[in-house]
Amino acid sequence: MTDRWQRFKKSALFHDFKGDKVAIVSFATLVLLFICAFSAPLIAPYNPYDSANIDIMSSEIPPVWMAGGTNDYLLGTDAQGRDLLSTMIYGMRISIIIGICAVALQAVIGIIIGLIAGYYGGKLDGFFMRLADVQLSFSYLMVAIFVSAVLQAAVGVGRFAEIAVPFLIIVIGLAQWPQYARTVRASVLAEKKKEYVEAARVTGFGAHRIMWRHILPNCMSPILVLSTIQVANAVMSEAALSFLGLGMPVTRPSLGSLINAGFEYIFSGSWWITAFPGVLLVILVLAVNLLGDFLRDALNPKLYKG
Amino acid sequence: MSEAPLLAVEHLVKYFPVRSGLFGKQRERVHAVDDISFTLGENETLGLVGESGCGKSTAGRTLLRLIEPTSGEVRFKGKNIFALPPGEGRRQRREMQIIFQDPFGSLNPRLTVERIVEEPLLTHKIGDRTERRERVADALSTVGLLPEHMTRFPHEFSGGQRQRIMIARALILRPKLIVADEPVSALDVSVQAQVLNLLNRLRREFGFACILISHDLGVIRYISHHVAVMYLGQIVESAPVAALYATPLHPYTRSLLSAVPIPDPRKKRQRIILTGDVPSPIHPPSGCRFHPRCPERMDICDKEDPAMRLEAEGHRVMCHLYTTGPVWAPDLPTPPNT
Numbered sequence: 001m002t003d004r005w006q007r008f009k010k011s012a013l014f015h016d017f018k019g020d021k022v023a024i025v026s027f028a029t030l031v032l033l034f035i036c037a038f039s040a041p042l043i044a045p046y047n048p049y050d051s052a053n054i055d056i057m058s059s060e061i062p063p064v065w066m067a068g069g070t071n072d073y074l075l076g077t078d079a080q081g082r083d084l085l086s087t088m089i090y091g092m093r094i095s096i097i098i099g100i101c102a103v104a105l106q107a108v109i110g111i112i113i114g115l116i117a118g119y120y121g122g123k124l125d126g127f128f129m130r131l132a133d134v135q136l137s138f139s140y141l142m143v144a145i146f147v148s149a150v151l152q153a154a155v156g157v158g159r160f161a162e163i164a165v166p167f168l169i170i171v172i173g174l175a176q177w178p179q180y181a182r183t184v185r186a187s188v189l190a191e192k193k194k195e196y197v198e199a200a201r202v203t204g205f206g207a208h209r210i211m212w213r214h215i216l217p218n219c220m221s222p223i224l225v226l227s228t229i230q231v232a233n234a235v236m237s238e239a240a241l242s243f244l245g246l247g248m249p250v251t252r253p254s255l256g257s258l259i260n261a262g263f264e265y266i267f268s269g270s271w272w273i274t275a276f277p278g279v280l281l282v283i284l285v286l287a288v289n290l291l292g293d294f295l296r297d298a299l300n301p302k303l304y305k306g
Numbered sequence: 307m308s309e310a311p312l313l314a315v316e317h318l319v320k321y322f323p324v325r326s327g328l329f330g331k332q333r334e335r336v337h338a339v340d341d342i343s344f345t346l347g348e349n350e351t352l353g354l355v356g357e358s359g360c361g362k363s364t365a366g367r368t369l370l371r372l373i374e375p376t377s378g379e380v381r382f383k384g385k386n387i388f389a390l391p392p393g394e395g396r397r398q399r400r401e402m403q404i405i406f407q408d409p410f411g412s413l414n415p416r417l418t419v420e421r422i423v424e425e426p427l428l429t430h431k432i433g434d435r436t437e438r439r440e441r442v443a444d445a446l447s448t449v450g451l452l453p454e455h456m457t458r459f460p461h462e463f464s465g466g467q468r469q470r471i472m473i474a475r476a477l478i479l480r481p482k483l484i485v486a487d488e489p490v491s492a493l494d495v496s497v498q499a500q501v502l503n504l505l506n507r508l509r510r511e512f513g514f515a516c517i518l519i520s521h522d523l524g525v526i527r528y529i530s531h532h533v534a535v536m537y538l539g540q541i542v543e544s545a546p547v548a549a550l551y552a553t554p555l556h557p558y559t560r561s562l563l564s565a566v567p568i569p570d571p572r573k574k575r576q577r578i579i580l581t582g583d584v585p586s587p588i589h590p591p592s593g594c595r596f597h598p599r600c601p602e603r604m605d606i607c608d609k610e611d612p613a614m615r616l617e618a619e620g621h622r623v624m625c626h627l628y629t630t631g632p633v634w635a636p637d638l639p640t641p642p643n644t
Binding site: 194195196198199200201202203204205209214217218 | 367370372396399400402403404406407408411412413414415416425426429430472475479
């Protein structure tokens, strides 16, 4: 373990990272946001899921620095009287969980299909890649609207709120797997030609072991870069679906449903309910994307910086 | 022939289909290896030489079943390797290994040297952890690398060192046959000799047969016992190394030998300059495949296929210039039903 750490400290990636201020800032921001999100019960001033804390009388209180704001609610409260800061922290946790799980699902499906298509080639390759084309030509919004309508009719709106998280993960995960499959397939095709793969075949390894132990580790750089971009995309997709009312319910809001919930109150003057979650979402997605940009440049051997 | 040779290749043929047209219909095929036969005894080194594209690498890879042949037989220790049951096929892979040309592509860049050399042992489930480690260290030291190199990655080594790692990897299963596909052509001349000497020393030490594929006649001469010259998928001449270099029979062999650079600018010699390019292996010339470029072309050459004739002990040639020797054919096993 310490050996690995030592090696990482000497690696070119770490060297590039130290010299890139944007990467350091976005990495630090992300770490901070993740710590906040996952220690939400410890650091959030209130528990927004606990109806005992919610008082409808204290709804739409403005942030502390505005007239009418109180020290109890730093960023004000939403339409239901929940502390906005606490709700945002909890909401960010849901957004991040959905984003990461959806990307994990995409990655599992996409990597398996990409490896098989690239390694075996031929008809199998043709079949999976056409399947990917078909999948990409469906808008994920269309699929989500359709599936959620069917699901809500089938299990009822109340039960739907409980299965909203896995539903969003599956919809976003299924919609985007072709990105992974294509990326993995392209790198497998490049790696497959190299002689170390033939050397492994001569020693008598089976196709499985060659694919997973020899080819896949050499395809990790593009997968890593793609993953960061996909996490940002998935968080955005989740926010979009929730904003359209197809995602997380108002009782367990994600950042997207918070933005949506506040949208109705913008013209009554309570702009903060929409604005603060929106800013947090932008910061989160921007940090992930900037880190992804850095990784893409740092892991691309063709781009050397001075 | 007293006993069965280690390796007998008989009428090995490999055609690659060329797909063209709208529906990928197979119209033509590349005659990569077109009916080659040879034998190799234990501990012998056979040099396979020819221009690029003549099928020497395809032949080597087919022997290791990296490529399935179109037809023909390869018998290793008397058994046809293409007809082995899967379990036995795996076991047999232990005895045949390959060394590749490009020392930068043939080692997995994500694995340490220890893992790279250990992998063959893992596949065949040999030894426990400590025993494997010992064998890896052993193999590395026989190729002249140090134990501390074990934890390093391939990109930390030079080309010659990488080729040594490749050799250690090929040797660790104690194979009976190693196919060396242009093992030194990617290396500096100064390092080439080191690696060749190492191969030769190890061959004597451990006792394995070697098929050395190269386009460099100097390299072949240095360590081979027997040489086979390939042209457009066929072996056109095959002889013990001394005989081939002293009295080359085939016009193609002669022109190849005359092209070997001699490091003496004052030495006068006769060059045989070939005209034209190697014809396409999709449409090989009729008759003798060498006739469009042959300086000693006769009328018969583009009409009739020349026969392979044995002109001296162990020296066979496929050319219409030679008509006296007996026609050579690989001794096929008698089919069981006759």
